[in-house]
Amino acid sequence: MPKKSNNEVSYTEVHKELERQIREQDFQKVYMICGEQDYLRTQNRNLLSDAILGGGDEMNRSYYTGENFTVPEIIDLAETLPFFADRRVIVFENSWLFAKPPLKSTEEMEQLADYLPKMPDTTHMIFVERAPNKTYKLYRSIKKNGFVIDCTTPDENQLRTWVVKHFRDAGLQITGGAFSVFMEYAGTDMLNIQSEAEKLVSYCAGTGQITEDDVRAICSRQVQDRIFDMISAIGYKRADEALSIYMDLIRLQTPPQVILSLLLRQFNQLLQLFEMQGKTSAKEMAERLHLNYFVLTKKVMPMLKGYTDAELVQDLRALVQADADYKSGRIDARIAVEKLIVQFTAVG
Numbered sequence: 001m002p003k004k005s006n007n008e009v010s011y012t013e014v015h016k017e018l019e020r021q022i023r024e025q026d027f028q029k030v031y032m033i034c035g036e037q038d039y040l041r042t043q044n045r046n047l048l049s050d051a052i053l054g055g056g057d058e059m060n061r062s063y064y065t066g067e068n069f070t071v072p073e074i075i076d077l078a079e080t081l082p083f084f085a086d087r088r089v090i091v092f093e094n095s096w097l098f099a100k101p102p103l104k105s106t107e108e109m110e111q112l113a114d115y116l117p118k119m120p121d122t123t124h125m126i127f128v129e130r131a132p133n134k135t136y137k138l139y140r141s142i143k144k145n146g147f148v149i150d151c152t153t154p155d156e157n158q159l160r161t162w163v164v165k166h167f168r169d170a171g172l173q174i175t176g177g178a179f180s181v182f183m184e185y186a187g188t189d190m191l192n193i194q195s196e197a198e199k200l201v202s203y204c205a206g207t208g209q210i211t212e213d214d215v216r217a218i219c220s221r222q223v224q225d226r227i228f229d230m231i232s233a234i235g236y237k238r239a240d241e242a243l244s245i246y247m248d249l250i251r252l253q254t255p256p257q258v259i260l261s262l263l264l265r266q267f268n269q270l271l272q273l274f275e276m277q278g279k280t281s282a283k284e285m286a287e288r289l290h291l292n293y294f295v296l297t298k299k300v301m302p303m304l305k306g307y308t309d310a311e312l313v314q315d316l317r318a319l320v321q322a323d324a325d326y327k328s329g330r331i332d333a334r335i336a337v338e339k340l341i342v343q344f345t346a347v348g
Contacts, residue, residue, distance in 0.1 A: 011040070011152050018044070018149060022051040027087075028146040030116050030125045032139065034132050035151030039190035044149055045091065045128050052089045052124050060088045067096045071108040075115055078123040086122065093128040100133050113141035153188050156294040162190075163197060167210060170201045174210040181212050185219040188295055192222065227262045228299050230341075231270075234315075235306020239345035246341055256333035260326060263340070264319045266300075271312045274304060315344055 021027055033044050053061055060082040064074070074090065082088040096104050097112070113136075119125070125146075132139050142148065154162065160179065167174050174182070186196040196219045203218045204210050226245055233242040249259055269289055273296075276285050286296045322336040 011035075011150060011154065012158070014149055015044075018048070018147070021147070022047070025054075027052055027124055029119050029121070029123070030142050030146030031127065032132065032142045032146065032148045033126065033128045033151065034130065034148070036130065037151040037153055037190050038130075039194060040151035041128055041130070044151065045093070045126060049089050049091055049126055052087050054086065057083050057085055059083045060085050062088075062090045063093070064091070065093045065095055067104065069095075071112045071115075074112065078115075078119055078125070082122055088123045089126060090123065091126045091128065094130075095127075097127070097138060098129045098132040098136065109136065109138050113138040116141045116145045153190075159183070159188065159190075159193070159294065163193060166194075166197050167201065170205075172201065172204055172208060172210050175212070178210050178212045178215050181215045182210075182219065183294070184225060184298075185215060185222070187222045187225060189222075196220070225299070227259070227266060228303060231263070231266055232303050232306060234341065234344045235303060235311075237306075237345050237347050239342065242341050242345055243338075246337065250334075256337050257326065260319075260323060260333055260337050260340075263337070264316075264323055266303075267312065267316045267319055269300060270304060270307065271309075271316055273301065274307070274309055274312055277304070315340075318343060 031048060033041050033048070035041060049061060062077060078088070078090060080088070097109055116125070127142060134140075153159075163179070163182070164174060182196070182200070186193045199218050200210055200214060204214050226249055230242050230245040230249075233239075233245060246259070250256070269291070272289060273285060276288070280288075282297055282301070283293060285291075286293045289296070291300065318340060322331070322340055325331040326333045326336050
């Protein structure tokens with residue numbers, strides 16, 4: 001029996017098991033493809049559904065999203081023999097089946113959960129969800145009767161290998177310094193990394209190498225990264241720099257309420273990290289805060305240097321109050337953020 005994936009094994013191990021199933025045609029009845037990485041979810045969805053069909057007629061592939069189906073319809077389809085082929089595959093992506101709160105009858109969801117172990121061997125179902133509710137009976141049934149592929153962010157070494165191979169396949173080498181700058185700009189979302197890498201490949205075509213200047217010339221900084229920069233500037237009381245970064249975000253049409261929300265989330269994480277420092281390893285801190293290890297060590301932890309415990313508590317309280325004032329309509333989001341930056345960078 002193939003081992004079932006769970007949160008205790010890495011994505012690499014899970015993917016190796018998936019490759020084995022495909023190689024040996026040892027498919028499970030049902031699959032759940034979930035996790036934060038859109039790139040990996042899409043890649044695995046296509047890989048798996050194509051392998052199950054094995055070149056069979058596209059009439060045997062059905063795709064459902066949103067609310068445009070009912071469970072009785074799906075069961076009728078699942079019971080229908082594939083058209084001149086060995087298998088039928090039914091794909092659900094971002095569907096009402098895992099919406100929080102439920103959008104339709106929970107009885108239908110439970111009907112599908114009870115049906116999965118009875119499904120004919122000729123039918124396979126693939127569920128694709130970024131963050132499925134694991135308390136639902138349907139999720140538990142998928143895990144019990146099938147295989148879960150959790151598409152978590154690869155670690156720094158895996159991301160480096162993936163990016164460097166992409167450049168090498170395009171005939172380009174990237175220096176260590178340029179790679180570090182590239183990761184600072186691109187972040188850890190693999191779809192964004194792929195997009196930024198393609199821009200670099202086009203820009204550097206024929207040169208044979210990617211330099212730090214190339215990365216800075218062509219790649220775009222992510223909003224979250226600029227938030228990191230702004231928080232660092234605030235910690236060191238560099239008011240002009242913090243306000244300059246804030247204005248850059250506004251020029252990029254980042255809504256002030258989004259900036260406020262990101263600041264609130266980031267300060268909350270910083271306070272938790274401050275309290276964990278010296279008591280646990282960076283790896284465990286990353287797991288507890290659900291952060292990628294690369295982001296934690298290279299982006300988040302350096303921000304702590306400009307803060308004391310008391311300052312973090314005080315600033316977090318001010319952010320919570322500003323967020324409450326904005327949501328209750330007592331203050332405009334832009335005014336709230338600008339007042340906070342001035343308040344946080346005041347010296348003395």
